[in-house]
Amino acid sequence: MAVGPGTLPQFFPVKGVKTGIVSAGIKKPGRKDLVVIELAPGSRVAGIFTTNQFCAAPVQLCRRHLQAAEPRFLLINTGNANAGTGEPGMRDAVACCAALAENAGVELQAVLPFSTGVIGEPLPAGRIIDALPALLAGTAEDRWADAAAGIMTTDTRAKGASRQLHLGEHRVNISGISKGAGMIRPNMATMLGFIATDAKLAPELLSRWSAELGERSFNRITIDGDTSTNDACMLMATGQYGGPEIDADSPFADDLKTALQEVYLELAHAIVRDGEGATKFVTIEVSRAASVQEALDVAFTVAHSPLVKTALFASDPNWGRILAAVGRAGVEGLDLQALAIFLGDVCLVRNGGRADDYSEERGQAMMNQEEITIHIDLGRGEVSERVWTCDLSHDYVTINAEYRT
Amino acid sequence: MAVGPGTLPQFFPVKGVKTGIVSAGIKKPGRKDLVVIELAPGSRVAGIFTTNQFCAAPVQLCRRHLQAAEPRFLLINTGNANAGTGEPGMRDAVACCAALAENAGVELQAVLPFSTGVIGEPLPAGRIIDALPALLAGTAEDRWADAAAGIMTTDTRAKGASRQLHLGEHRVNISGISKGAGMIRPNMATMLGFIATDAKLAPELLSRWSAELGERSFNRITIDGDTSTNDACMLMATGQYGGPEIDADSPFADDLKTALQEVYLELAHAIVRDGEGATKFVTIEVSRAASVQEALDVAFTVAHSPLVKTALFASDPNWGRILAAVGRAGVEGLDLQALAIFLGDVCLVRNGGRADDYSEERGQAMMNQEEITIHIDLGRGEVSERVWTCDLSHDYVTINAEYRT
Numbered sequence: 001m002a003v004g005p006g007t008l009p010q011f012f013p014v015k016g017v018k019t020g021i022v023s024a025g026i027k028k029p030g031r032k033d034l035v036v037i038e039l040a041p042g043s044r045v046a047g048i049f050t051t052n053q054f055c056a057a058p059v060q061l062c063r064r065h066l067q068a069a070e071p072r073f074l075l076i077n078t079g080n081a082n083a084g085t086g087e088p089g090m091r092d093a094v095a096c097c098a099a100l101a102e103n104a105g106v107e108l109q110a111v112l113p114f115s116t117g118v119i120g121e122p123l124p125a126g127r128i129i130d131a132l133p134a135l136l137a138g139t140a141e142d143r144w145a146d147a148a149a150g151i152m153t154t155d156t157r158a159k160g161a162s163r164q165l166h167l168g169e170h171r172v173n174i175s176g177i178s179k180g181a182g183m184i185r186p187n188m189a190t191m192l193g194f195i196a197t198d199a200k201l202a203p204e205l206l207s208r209w210s211a212e213l214g215e216r217s218f219n220r221i222t223i224d225g226d227t228s229t230n231d232a233c234m235l236m237a238t239g240q241y242g243g244p245e246i247d248a249d250s251p252f253a254d255d256l257k258t259a260l261q262e263v264y265l266e267l268a269h270a271i272v273r274d275g276e277g278a279t280k281f282v283t284i285e286v287s288r289a290a291s292v293q294e295a296l297d298v299a300f301t302v303a304h305s306p307l308v309k310t311a312l313f314a315s316d317p318n319w320g321r322i323l324a325a326v327g328r329a330g331v332e333g334l335d336l337q338a339l340a341i342f343l344g345d346v347c348l349v350r351n352g353g354r355a356d357d358y359s360e361e362r363g364q365a366m367m368n369q370e371e372i373t374i375h376i377d378l379g380r381g382e383v384s385e386r387v388w389t390c391d392l393s394h395d396y397v398t399i400n401a402e403y404r405t
Numbered sequence: 406m407a408v409g410p411g412t413l414p415q416f417f418p419v420k421g422v423k424t425g426i427v428s429a430g431i432k433k434p435g436r437k438d439l440v441v442i443e444l445a446p447g448s449r450v451a452g453i454f455t456t457n458q459f460c461a462a463p464v465q466l467c468r469r470h471l472q473a474a475e476p477r478f479l480l481i482n483t484g485n486a487n488a489g490t491g492e493p494g495m496r497d498a499v500a501c502c503a504a505l506a507e508n509a510g511v512e513l514q515a516v517l518p519f520s521t522g523v524i525g526e527p528l529p530a531g532r533i534i535d536a537l538p539a540l541l542a543g544t545a546e547d548r549w550a551d552a553a554a555g556i557m558t559t560d561t562r563a564k565g566a567s568r569q570l571h572l573g574e575h576r577v578n579i580s581g582i583s584k585g586a587g588m589i590r591p592n593m594a595t596m597l598g599f600i601a602t603d604a605k606l607a608p609e610l611l612s613r614w615s616a617e618l619g620e621r622s623f624n625r626i627t628i629d630g631d632t633s634t635n636d637a638c639m640l641m642a643t644g645q646y647g648g649p650e651i652d653a654d655s656p657f658a659d660d661l662k663t664a665l666q667e668v669y670l671e672l673a674h675a676i677v678r679d680g681e682g683a684t685k686f687v688t689i690e691v692s693r694a695a696s697v698q699e700a701l702d703v704a705f706t707v708a709h710s711p712l713v714k715t716a717l718f719a720s721d722p723n724w725g726r727i728l729a730a731v732g733r734a735g736v737e738g739l740d741l742q743a744l745a746i747f748l749g750d751v752c753l754v755r756n757g758g759r760a761d762d763y764s765e766e767r768g769q770a771m772m773n774q775e776e777i778t779i780h781i782d783l784g785r786g787e788v789s790e791r792v793w794t795c796d797l798s799h800d801y802v803t804i805n806a807e808y809r810t
Contacts, residue, residue: 051733052729052732052733053732053733053734053736053737053739053741054728054729054731054732054739054741055732081725083725083728084724084725084728084741084754084757084758084759085758085759086741086757086758087757088758089758118725119724119725119726119728119729120724120725120728120754120758120759228729229728229729229732306711306797306801306805307805310801310802310805310806311805311806313802313806314805314806314807316806319524319525320486320489320524320525321524323488323489323524324457324488324524324633324634326458326459327457327458327634328456328458329458331458332458333458334458334459336458336459336489336491349489349525351491352489352491352492353489353490353492353493353494353525354489354490354491392711393802394799394803396711397715397718397798397801397802398799400711400712400715400716400719401715401716401718401719401721402719
């Protein structure tokens with residue numbers, strides 16, 4: 001199951017970026033499970049990573065390499081997370097990067113590793129290394145769709161987004177891919193996102209945007225509240241668009257940021273739409289909160305509530321469960337009298353109880369839709385935040401009860 | 406589904422306590438949905454309540470009445486939580502208490518109200534009030550099993566525990582009942598517990614024990630992480646056992662506390678065993694933590710993880726999911742090298758990765774059992790804590806997707 005249309009966009013090639021994909025036989029023979037993103041010299045990369053204390057070997061190594069050298073290759077494998085694998089896992093990650101570096105004639109630290117899949121199994125590094133020559137030989141500017149397919153695990157759809165815009169006389173391309181369908185919650189997930197542009201971004205702006213754009217997209221989605229050991233979202237800028245370097249004072253910064261934000265949001269939303277077993281795409285808006293933190297606490301508590309999620313699956317406008325979730329979000333001094341809860345434009349709760357004009361029929365009509373907005377007005381401040389989630393269905397249980405077996 | 410034997414114990418009558426039960430037709434005609442617990446004059450009551458900010462009208466009223474007068478009656482209805490019902494809900498709760506008080510010839514504040522069921526529907530107070538004369542006429546000392554059945558909602562089993570012990574020459578009886586199967590998590594749940602003893606307890610000790618015993622039992626269980634608006638757990642002491650008042654310095658205090666703790670734990674565990682859709686009863690032990698808070702953060706993060714819970718349902722020893730949950734529990738500076746994870750006596754994780762002597766067969770053999778202990782040794786302190794939970798099954802989704810309809 002998945003919510004909404006799942007077709008990939010037409011990808012605009014990004015100057016200075018090539019992608020490649022092969023089958024290394026990591027978990028299943030014949031499955032395309034190894035992807036490379038090759039960046040032209042002079043490219044800049046920034047990223048955000050999982051906050052899980054037990055982040056995987058490739059995450060640790062990727063962070064180190066990012067500090068040490070100009071990135072030239074991103075190597076991504078599915079089928080194995082190389083997490084919970086101890087020292088051997090780190091050696092395997094280094095070995096894969098070193099082999100790619102040698103094949104491509106770059107330094108070790110120019111290779112950034114990413115892994116996703118089962119935790120705790122040894123990485124079959126030998127198979128990955130054997131597949132590298134074919135992988136590197138097949139890179140091209142027009143293989144974004146292949147790359148999107150190549151990073152899938154329990155995903156039912158490849159995920160991509162792309163934009164083209166003009167900054168003055170110069171054309172800028174943005175293309176991105178993402179993966180993830182479970183173990184998804186704020187501060188990433190078994191979530192990978194790779195967004196590339198041929199704009200030339202000042203290093204400081206690249207880092208800031210990578211953090212800001214990721215925070216308001218990938219870190220605002222949740223499927224099951226589980227945070228993976230392997231999440232990463234990378235922003236790459238090759239600088240080959242032909243125009244000047246863009247910094248915070250550039251007249252083009254706002255347009256470019258808006259386009260990038262759209263790509264980030266589309267990629268993040270695509271993960272929720274493909275959430276394991278998802279039949280609904282749910283936006284949770286919290287408004288008039290006293291702080292960002294309390295807005296997010298309320299939004300995520302509602303988004304994680306199994307009772308709310310099963311009611312969404314059943315298309316049941318059971319607002320009591322929403323109310324109970326808001327009440328246990330840990331926000332001190334909430335005033336039930338000031339609170340209002342809406343489903344789409346239908347008011348469910350106002351003045352401390354069920355809204356006078358609420359009817360089960362109107363609630364049901366909103367709930368029957370595939371895309372639902374739950375709006376919670378806390379009535380105590382000026383801050384609004386949004387998160388996105390999906391429902392909890394039988395298929396979620398089936399998928400996760402049968403993943404390894 | 407439910408885990409383990411579900412038979413009620415033989416209840417020891419508690420001197421000075423009578424219970425009664427009738428059908429008031431609150432939600433379904435004919436269903437026994439109204440229970441009273443009548444206490445002899447001189448009884449003392451202490452309780453703990455939900456921490457949900459939107460606690461229901463009966464919870465608010467019960468707290469007020471507890472402060473104001475000597476409690477004589479506990480009135481419990483199922484089928485309607487009287488939560489999210491605004492001012493009318495409070496008037497309804499008061500009206501029910503007032504009617505009982507008038508029928509029984511006691512003051513209003515001597516009646517403590519409790520409600521459980523659907524949130525947000527008006528309480529049919531008239532039907533409750535009409536049923537009170539029959540309810541009061543039918544109370545008896547030997548109707549504990551009826552009362553246990555009368556407070557059920559989505560429970561598939563009535564839940565009770567009972568002990569008899571001798572304190573010197575005097576016999577003390579303890580009997581308790583509980584209900585709850587969903588919306589269960591620490592700091593109560595749609596969880597009700599009523600524990601009575603005929604021991605004579607000093608008021609200070611009664612309050613302290615009510616808090617302590619509840620904290621280490623009802624506040625250590627979780628089914629779905631949702632906290633209800635209506636939870637309450639009450640400890641009642643009639644003082645009719647014939648012996649002297651027991652205070653903290655009494656030579657009998659330890660024995661009595663131990664027996665009460667057993668009853669609290671049995672009642673709390675019965676809720677988990679009857680968790681909505683539960684097929685496993687899971688103990689999560691965290692040892693060598695640096696503080697109680699971090700032990701509980703880790704234990705509850707594992708207990709709430711949908712990925713861990715679906716793996717338990719599938720009897721899949723997927724320790725990577727446990728590891729990932731520990732890593733995202735918000736505990737700073739966890740050392741993967743110092744960590745060990747056990748399933749029963751089988752070590753899964755040690756020295757930063759899969760334990761050398763682990764085999765899938767041994768993990769599978771432990772996972773196949775109906776009662777499972779996950780032990781997480783953090784290797785950084787002296788504190789141990791335990792929580793109890795169940796798995797996440799298809800039946801959980803079915804039950805909660807169909808509850809109202």
